[in-house]
Amino acid sequence: MNAFRLLRKYISMLFQSAMEYRASFWLTAAGHFIVTFTSCISVLLMFERFGQLEGWTMWEVLLCTGAVQTAFTLAECFGRGFDTFRQLVRTGGLDTLLLRPRNIFLQIFGWRMDFTRIGRFLQGCFVMVLAVSHLPSLWFPAKLGVLALMVLSGAAIFTGVFILGATLCFWTVEGLEVVNILTYGGQEISKYPFDIYKKPYLVFFTGIIPYACSFYWPLLWLTGRSGSAWCILAPVLGLLFLIPACCIFKLGVRHYTSTGS
Amino acid sequence: MKMYFSLFRMKLIAGMQYRAAAWAGIATQFFWGFMVIMIYEAFYRSSSAGNLPMDFDQVCRYVWLQQAFLYLFNLWNRDNELLEMITSGTVSYELCRPLELFPFWYARLLGQRLAGTVLRCVPVLMIASLLPGAYRMTLPPSVPHALLFLAALTVAMLLATAINMFVYILTFKLMNAGGAALIVSAFSEFLSGSLIAIPFMPKTLQYVLYVLPFRYTADFPFRFYSGNIPMTEGLWSLAAAVGWLAVLCLLGAVLMKRALRTAVLQGG
Amino acid sequence: MSGISKTFRVVQRGQGLRGAAGALFHREYREIRALRNVSFDVPDGALVGMIGPNGAGKSTCVKVMAGILVPSSGTCEIMGYVPWRDRARYVGHLGVVFGQRTQLWWDVPVRDSFELLRDIYRVPEDRHRRKRERYTDLLDLGDLLDRPLRQLSLGQRMRCELAASLLHEPKILFLDEPTIGLDAVSKQAVRTFIREINRDDGVTVILTTHDTADLEALADRILLLGHGQLLYDGTLEGLRARYDTDRTLTVRFTGNAGDVTPPGCTLISSGEGMLVYRIASDTVPLAIAQLAGALSLTDVRVEEKPVDEVIATLYRDLRIQ
Incomplete structure (x- = not known):
């Protein structure tokens, strides 16, 4: 049984579990839909008032917003196990996972997923479609391909940040709120193109937590602001972020097995 | 009353136990505050129109107050213990106590808000008041302003808790913790002017929001402090906020009683 | 498995509000030795x-x-x-x-x-x-x-x-x-x-x-x-055998009892035609023989303590609780 098939099995069981509480599932999904909906409306209203943002049009920014939300949602749905990792440590569930002869990442992914995020996912997709329909310059397969790449790469990086946040749980139970800066804050800040912020932010979110690689740089290419191939490569380079994130998590596991608790 | 105080004290102690958590909270607040301010700043830079409803330095004060009092006024606060108690049915044990549930839970939630805020607001406001130029947090224009702000702050805190109580009442009705809380909080967050300040919204929407109670938990106190709302309007708004507080508390208490009755009938 | 030891370090917190405030700035650690040189072998x-x-x-x-x-x-x-x-x-x-x-x-x-x-x-x-x-x-x-x-x-x-x-x-x-x-x-x-x-x-x-x-x-x-x-x-x-050597000896008899306490026995209680002694396990046979000589016995019962009680006594005696 290979890892991929096991993951599929996990997903089907998690879905089965979620469907045991059908009403609750849809209510929560609706709640998530509304959360992102009001957030998008806010962007829209700001443009209504100000007209444009440093040369960016409303639909360009909404395209970015939609891509970020979709990516973040994917990460929240599938990376939920890392997002709520603290519970796994506290309840001793991690011990149970460590007692199985399987890759620990695979098992944590399979431990928990949150399918109610479908509400956010649909909302994000809807905004992207709407934005694309207002930006005729994007109606080329290559550009739509890059857009899809942005979403996937973004989802991977958000997941990486969840993994890093989970790693903190091995050392401390406090101060975990700081992780929210990088997850929810990262989502919030990437909603707008990074050049509206001060320079250090762009540097930090390109070189250290590479959200800008997933969203900002390819957005420059999509909207015709830059022709550089680096802009298309950036989402792929951003994925490198996952390597140190996973290594650090492994270190965390080693620390955990030497201190217990 | 003594019990409520000791509950508050417990929360405060629990909060202080975790020094890293306290620092992390302050860092989060500043990250968020700067981000929002930078977004506004960029919009201000790109706007040619001169007739903007708030000065930029007023926006900054608005944002810092919002960050400093995040835990006092937020409408997304959820006490998972209570939610769990409702959905699992163990709430029937609470009913055995010689207490009215509404005031008891109200006090509990209020205590949590106060305890969460005490540790945050002072450092955030202190650091924000050291920032350069327009970003700086300044004192209110006059002593009467300050007094009225304090009154508005108190009412806002009570009102936010009262609105928040509806999450728990709704949870009773729907028997679902996450969804109900999410829907209520997402809407009220937007309607209170926490996502974007109300003056930046279209005129028609503004009229609607001025009629609803939500703005008194963010828009009104913060904009009054920053000098965006004149004194007389402030007094009227405060009166309206007190009115809303009375209405919502009464309504909440009645609905809660009714919800409890059905919960008990169903056998919890 | 042999000679396993394990030491944990835990944060020691003060009590009350003052202690909590103190913890914001400095903290003390205490070592807990969860296992000390434990060795055994399981076939x-x-x-x-x-x-x-x-x-x-x-x-x-x-x-x-x-x-x-x-x-x-x-x-x-x-x-x-x-x-x-x-x-x-x-x-x-x-x-x-x-x-x-x-x-x-x-x-x-x-x-x-x-x-x-x-x-x-x-x-x-x-x-x-x-x-x-x-x-x-x-x-x-x-x-x-x-x-x-x-x-x-x-x-x-x-x-x-x-x-x-x-x-x-x-x-x-x-x-x-x-x-x-x-x-x-x-x-x-x-x-x-x-x-x-x-x-x-x-x-x-x-x-x-x-x-x-x-x-x-x-x-x-x-x-x-x-x-x-x-x-x-x-x-x-x-x-x-090692930690619980006490037995309870209950005898029933007919007729008059008088004062019979065999050596090594302590009388705990007595009733109509019944005597209860605490006694060390190795003197049980001797005691029964003596009692049989002095009284006309109808019933003899020797009881061990329930295991629960043995363990509880053991914990107390070893001061591990």
């Missing part, structure tokens, strides 16, 4: 019970043996593996049941959880089916398998847990309080099952428990831990 196919008061180091010990905790010092070798170093290869041979948490899924039928475990442990389908059928038989799981776990009672759940932990045919089974909270019938079922898989399948079982009836029913051998030290290693009878 293949044994059934070993671990006892000790809460915090004695039982679970630390189990965690070390299961490979999810690295000891501060000492060595341990199980089936040729060093558990914590060869964890990935070693844990496939383990089955573990924690009485207080579950490895099954709350909201899906038990059968699906079993299938997931099959895939996790890479068990071929036919072997999985054979094992499942065997345990379904032994544990009487028949109609439980198609119900989600949340609908099962605690006892039914524990039976499913046991089956789940054995589906991949482990050589060693760790049981952490397997009978906690169960009713008498379920306890009995669990014990019988553990006996059977130990005897018939040759699975080595190491169980920790607070229920002394488990020990009486199951354990060939007992490890007593206290304050992280191994205080006793042997059979239950041996434990009794």
